[in-house]
Amino acid sequence: MAQTGKAKTISLWILQILLAVAFLAAGLLKLKGQPEMVLAFDKIGWGSWFLYVTGILEVVAAIGLLIPRFIFYAALLVAVIMAAAIIFCITTLGQSPIPAALFLAMSCLIAYLRKP
Numbered sequence: 001m002a003q004t005g006k007a008k009t010i011s012l013w014i015l016q017i018l019l020a021v022a023f024l025a026a027g028l029l030k031l032k033g034q035p036e037m038v039l040a041f042d043k044i045g046w047g048s049w050f051l052y053v054t055g056i057l058e059v060v061a062a063i064g065l066l067i068p069r070f071i072f073y074a075a076l077l078v079a080v081i082m083a084a085a086i087i088f089c090i091t092t093l094g095q096s097p098i099p100a101a102l103f104l105a106m107s108c109l110i111a112y113l114r115k116p
Contacts, residue, residue, distance in 0.1 A: 012110065012113055012114070015106060015109070015110060016065045016066065016071060016075075016110055017065075017066070018106075019062075019065055019075075019078065019103065019106050019107065019110065020061075020062040020063070020065040020066050021062070022062075022103070023058045023059070023061050023065070024058070024059060024062035024063075026055075027054075027055045027056070027057070027058030027059035027061075027062060028055070029055075030052065030054055030055030030058065031052060031055040031056070031059070033048075033051070037051060038051060040093060043092060043093060044088055044092050044093070045092075054081065057077060057081060058081065060074075060077070061074045061075075061077040061081065062074075064077065065078070065110070071110065071114045072110075072111055072114045072115055072116055075107045075108070075110040075111035075114060076107070076111050078103065078104075078106075078107035078110075079104055079107040079108055079111060082100045082101070082103045082104035083104060085097075085100035085103075086100045086101055086104065
């Protein structure tokens with residue numbers, strides 16, 4: 001029985017690390033002002049400030065996913081960002097919402113399993 005708990009903990013940490021790496025990379029690309037990111041956020045129509053705010057939130061969430069005290073809240077932040085991404089993919093960007101939906105599901109699972 002103890003092995004099941006250990007396997008669950010290890011699996012959850014692997015999921016958190018993968019999500020953190022993905023969001024750190026995405027956030028840094030936004031903060032760097034990668035042309036594809038700038039074009040996508042221009043299409044949304046809220047200006048470059050929204051690009052940088054989103055980048056900062058993604059980097060903060062990525063760091064939070066690696067700090068036990070903040071994992072739950074970081075996962076919730078990722079969920080909110082991904083819910084917005086799904087809406088923008090469908091309504092404005094004309095992109096598939098599937099990647100954002102997968103990240104949303106991962107972050108919700110982490111938040112559920114790490115709730116205080």
